[in-house]
Amino acid sequence: MKRNRKILIGTVISNKMEKTVVVESERLVMHPKYKKYIRKQTRCYAHDEKNECQIGDRVMIMETRPLSKLKRWRVIKRLAK
Numbered sequence: 001m002k003r004n005r006k007i008l009i010g011t012v013i014s015n016k017m018e019k020t021v022v023v024e025s026e027r028l029v030m031h032p033k034y035k036k037y038i039r040k041q042t043r044c045y046a047h048d049e050k051n052e053c054q055i056g057d058r059v060m061i062m063e064t065r066p067l068s069k070l071k072r073w074r075v076i077k078r079l080a081k
Contacts, residue, residue, distance in 0.1 A: 005063040008044065009079065012057045020071060021048045023061055046073040057081055 010025030023044050028037045045068075046061045053059055058079040066072055 007060060007062050007076070008042075008073070009058065009060050010042075010044070012053045012055055012059055013043070015048070015051075015053055015055055019048055019051055021046050021053045021059070021075065023059060023073070023075075044073045045070040046075050047071050048075045053078060054081070 008023070008025045010023040012021045013024045014022040023046050025042050025044065026039055027042070029040050030037055044061060046059070047064070047067050053075060060076045060079060061073040062076050063072060064074045067074075
């Protein structure tokens with residue numbers, strides 16, 4: 001049985017590769033000393049089978065098996081253009 005896979009929502013920042021997009025996702029983290037929330041970004045390489053994602057699209061990506069040296073995520077659906 002498959003374990004629960006992580007799901008992220010982010011923005012496509014690059015689609016220059018064939019069937020691959022770079023998705024940047026943002027989260028809030030509290031600074032340990034100053035107790036102020038800081039925005040942190042994570043960039044993931046995701047597999048886009050249909051080459052349909054454009055720069056600026058909001059997408060939902062899901063963790064998957066390693067597809068290449070860098071790709072560990074797969075685009076599930078486009079949320080907004």
